[in-house]
Amino acid sequence: MDKRISEIIKIDDIRQWNNNTVTITAGTGTGKSYFIKNILYAFAKKNNKKILMLIHRTNCVNQFQNEINKDKKIDVIDIHTYQKLEFKEIHKYKNLLDQYQYIVCDEFHYFLSDAAFNKTTDISLNLILSQNVTKIFMSATGDYIKQYLNRKKKIKTIDYSLPIKYKFENLVFFNYDTTLVELAKDAIKTSEKIIFFIQSAQKAYGLYLQFEKYSLFNCSRNNKQYFKKVDQEKVMDMLVKEKFEENILITTTCMDAGINLIDTDIKHIVCDVKDVGSLIQCIGRKRIKSLDDYVNIYIKTITNKQLGGIETQLNKKIEMADYLKENGIKNYILKYPRQNDYSNIIYDDPVEENNKCTKKINEMMYFKCKIDLLNINKMKQLGNFGYCKYLANIFGFYNNSQKYNYIILEEQKEKDILINYLENIKGTKLFSDERKELKKIFNKAGLKARTMGRHTLNGWLKDLGLPYTINHDIDKRRKLNNGNKNLNRGKRYWIVGKLIYKEE
Template sequence: MNVLYPYVHAGGKRMILFSNRRALLEQQRRQTQGTDATCMICQKLEYDFNHGRKAIEWVERNFDYIIIDEAHYLFQDALFNRNTEIMLDMVEQLQESKVIVLMSATAGLLKKYFVGKIKKTYHVSADYSYIKTVYCYTTPDSVNKILNEVPLGEKVVMFGDNKKRLRTLHREYPDSEYLNSGNKDESLAFRQITQNECFSCQMLFTTKVLDNGVNLKDKAIKHIIIEQTDMVEFMQCLGRKRVQSPDDTITLYFLNSVFSIAGRYKDLKRDLVIVQQYLNARASGYEQGFWKINRTEYIPLMFDNSHHLVKPAYYKTLSDCAFYRDILNKKTSLVQ
């Protein structure tokens, strides 16, 4: 924003900045105060498009520079938000007539999908020297031992995907908050993070509502616990801590469960078999016959309610399946 916006403004151009999470949107709105840059959450454009408003045409008509922050969202959220395809279509439709900037610390799938179409790549090397120690645990109950040994004056952020378990941990530790997408509007920690980039409680138990884009600038955060097996989510959670000085270090703990990875891999393989059957039927002109046979069977999340194969969801599933296969075959590891 500090570099690009003055250039855009000096040239008499307009910029729109998309974000994928409410917390990130609020931080960006503060950063753009006093400018004519427009901030919008991706889901707002998707909603407008689905309700008959010419959302993509509106962007095309009003803006010259389209910035999508945390652009891995296009693929990362596609399995539970099939509308990310709208944003992906917008990028493909406007890439020749507009300047489109895709920003992400986890841009692997973006680069693969848009191979040959990206005109310029800017790379910032990751520096993980602030991670003092890394611990791996294999049973969820180990978290209590970790939390019980955290000294007073040091803070913890735990990213998990089991809401019931996070709520239980919140009840067990008085100086804590539990944060998810459903309670963020009433959460003191969420307001503090969006306004001041820090929180006052000692322990924050959160879902991936904070997994990308949000800054946590607090030297008291000394412990980060991550239980996501998805590599993009893992790296995004780790990146929430913004290092303030050379002595601003953390201890990282992560759950490494081969059983959950094996189960996820099995589910993805099953889903891809069904999708391949669909693709074969479509190529042979028997798409309707496929749905007639399978209408009461299990349908993978890669399809929307209209039996449309959502391309970013399919692309993400192919990538995840290959990644989990390599972990199980010991060709790669969860932490690379």
């Protein structure tokens, strides 16, 4: 049985924290929240201390608040969102944090992952770090922000971790939006439950409209256009029961963390999400409860060409911030007169004295761009299908013989068409017209060679690992089986045979 957080953090550890910064890195289902709600709660209650639990998604707040209310632990634990903290700090409200001795930052990758679009994550982080209390940062994907704390902020952390194990049946990548529809149809046919995590609320709702009878839709309440389409009563029921009744759940990344879904009928999780950290969190929403429980993962591909485009955008995004870092405020203003930094990485900050302002860099947004650039470089170094290989490495779909065992769905379907065709024609003599048809099938299956001679086709079959070979000979028959004259006599033909591998 896998270890739990409560097994590696003891009461003696809690006693010795003494207002330090603690990090807990562990996968989903390892008892991080259980530790806070039970072990830390009991210690805090006994010592007359209070806990603030900070969460970044409203759905998580609702689920966690229900649990705290049910267990009657609101006397010690309060729950807020990071966004509420940021709002109150921007508008100079009274400090919310003064009354707490423990500040728990749940899913603390939030500070970095949401910095891609939220320009205030640095505000809550800096405010939390300024408090002279015990700060506990928990996440399955917090490695980069931990590096930021250690290296950039020079904060010495007390670290606890459990190895993260991913238990997936298959890792499948897909190229086209139309595949989303096909996967939904397949789930309906088999009556297996499927979850779609889609970054775009518009795309998510469009998919929902096609399968409304079978689906539950969810998105962030901040998305005013589409949140009114959400059946809030059903979503709340899902959070309480930790399962959904419908065949299909279609949601944005508003459910990418903190939510538990415990249901062996959920067999497929589909992610059309670009940010790797958020994608990993989405996949972790289903809890694997037994050895015979499994889930298939489907991820929208990002091609190397698309990676190059993202890389260009990121470099453009930090261009002004890089110049400010290297050349100072005066030269920055001379370089970019009367220009705003539309990436929001550079902002004006008031100086207390002399009624002046200065320009500063949002370190979280800047760091997020740098980390994304670093990861893109890693992906590109892996060669073709770098994004797929990068994720395959993370999820354990790479073996010691240096082979990746993920599937690209559309290619697999094309491969299946080729296999069926070869099975049907094996042993048949293929003359000129039949060879043309054979080459068309190879072309549809993905072979893009200028010439398609027999050696080229056999080489591709070998690369695909398909047990077929194409041989050649000359037709020497005088007559056909029906006694008619053989018009192909003396002509060269190809013939498909199947290889038989001997067991070692």
